Amino acid sequence: MITAINPANGRELARFEAHDDAYMDAALTAAANAQKTWRKVPVEERVGLLCGMAKVLRAGKMRYAEMITLEMGKPIIESEAEIEKCAYNCDFYAERAPQYLADEPVASNASESVVAFDPLGVVLAIMPWNYPFWQFFRFAAPAFAAGNGAILKHANNVPQCALAIEEIMQEAGCPEGLFRTLLIEPQKVVALIEDDRIAAVTLTGSTEVGAIVASQAGKALKKQVLELGGSDPFIVLADADLEEAAAVAVKARYINVGQSCVNAKRFIVEESIADCFVELFCAGVAKLKIGDPMDRDTNIGPMARANLMDGLNAQVEKTVSAGATLRMGGKPIEGEGFFYPPTVLDHVTPEMTAFREETFGPVAAIIRAKDTHEAIRLANDTEFGLGSAIWSGDIERARKLARELDAGAVFINGMVASDPRYPFGGIKRSGYGRELGVYGIREFVNIKTVWIGPAKAAAPTPKTPE
Known part of the structure; x- marks a missing residue:
């Protein structure tokens, strides 16, 4: 049972049955299948989803802000700012993703060789409670723009926020199955990481949990981005x-x-x-x-x-x-x-x-x-x-x-803050990889070399003897 508690008074807000293995399996299959189609959609069209996400977030700002405050205790004015920041991040990548993901020409003896940025697949997002909407949308906007799908395993003390995110994605026009929220206990996460339908993992959380996830993902040889603790x-x-x-x-x-x-x-x-x-x-x-x-x-x-x-x-x-x-x-x-x-x-x-x-x-x-x-x-x-x-x-x-x-x-002469314009992440035991900016959108892509040799004129077709 997954339970939400109001930290302002210690009283129960809601409880949910955890999703079972059959639900998890169906969610993974749906995401993997949907992503195979989504990756073929031109990025100029994929960013329409991001515009939809921003629109839905702004339309429901008060409802979502109150949900954040009730489940994790953030002052309501900060919760409202969190929702607005999520929408701004979606707008940012909707405008810049085509540029960030465009093929890059490589100067060489070959003609028109490029570096291309192809999606990896379905990314498992393990997210914390402290910014229950921002942490997800910070990852999601560039990930979906790049052609990936996603499965969300959110912190279990913010289940209503987790389910609301799934509703937002559906209302924004997300292709059926491309994204799903899973309400599961922590011990189920390793099965997701090991599953072949998951291509990569992103985690925001404690250093201790990060080390565990890094070990599990490393054993499965899967890309990770870890944003962990700080002092x-x-x-x-x-x-x-x-x-x-x-x-x-x-x-x-x-x-x-x-x-x-x-x-x-x-x-x-x-x-x-x-x-x-x-x-x-x-x-x-x-x-x-x-x-x-x-x-x-x-x-x-x-x-x-x-x-x-x-x-x-x-x-x-x-x-x-x-x-x-x-x-x-x-x-x-x-x-x-x-x-x-x-x-x-x-x-x-x-x-x-x-x-x-x-x-x-x-x-x-x-x-x-x-x-x-x-x-x-x-x-x-x-x-x-x-x-x-x-x-x-x-x-x-x-x-x-x-x-x-x-x-x-x-x-x-300023306060540290995340901003879509600048890469965000740490070193040492604060993790590795980057979110946001051009570097963030390229974390969950295959940086592919496409070498093209000089074209040669076709040999003339021999004439048939008369």
Whole structure:
């Protein structure tokens, strides 16, 4: 049984019987058959599906946003923004996919040789609960434009969102069978990965789950894109605009109740300006409103599940016990739901839990660096490598420092965020492969060399003797 719980009050929203093996088998067969036809449709026609997806998403924005908020607790204004971002992503690829997938000429002695981009087949998408619509549509728009099909295995605490996505695809004009949502328990996933009808796998989730999926897909010799955990550094140098940096830092840490792989998590601040930054940061945090995520004034809703809240609290307690200073928050809020207050830990050092582990919730770790060199060293002193930010008044210096950071993205004087225009992904234990941009649409294609030799005139046909 797959059950949705409202994290704002802990009450059951809905429950569903898991799909059985026969349903899974039929879904795989339908997707594989539909994709064989879909791949032959010109990309200029395939993008019509993306336009339909955008239209349906915008038409149902309020309904889908409320569904997100009810199932995982995101403040309603952020849920609405998530739906709009999904629609924008569909529009983006609808406009650019023909260009991104066009054959590329290769200069050679051969005539008109090209690199072509052919679809791989049906992609298994294993998606998380924290952005239940965005994580799927971020993958889906380029994947369908490229000629692939898809099977969705969503997080089991957002089953209504998962089923709504299937409805959206149908209403948008998706060919019958090309896409299907499966409500299944995690132990069933390996059978999907091993199935010959699945050509590749994409996963957004924890590093631990990513390692398991990578092992299973690797054994089956199937392409993977993994977007995993992160402990993003937010570096504030002495020449930064502190008021702006602190204001953006609050949003960077506490958006989505701190439950994002690319939330800023470790705030590495040069010692000379650390006290000032911390005061400005804490003043901003104090203004955040905690409460009912359906309230449009709420900034901090509940965490998605009780076990996530308990795990985060344990990380805070270990960090404080190791010597960190608790500036704000630090314990679950009593009452209904899974509410944890915005928490600020100061004087965090590299041996502490909040530095070493990903804190997936509303907890900020302040680390003080004696100078710029140490700030960069501390930023790289992690097993993760997803996003990062540098704040400095010297842009050229910041550009050079950006090349020293071990991360898939560096934002200078800004907050890390995914954007269809730019490739998104990580290194080290934050995963591999890229989503978004031109690189994202080419992850699930066969990059095919088509070598064409010079044409020769046909030999004249011998005349028949008279």
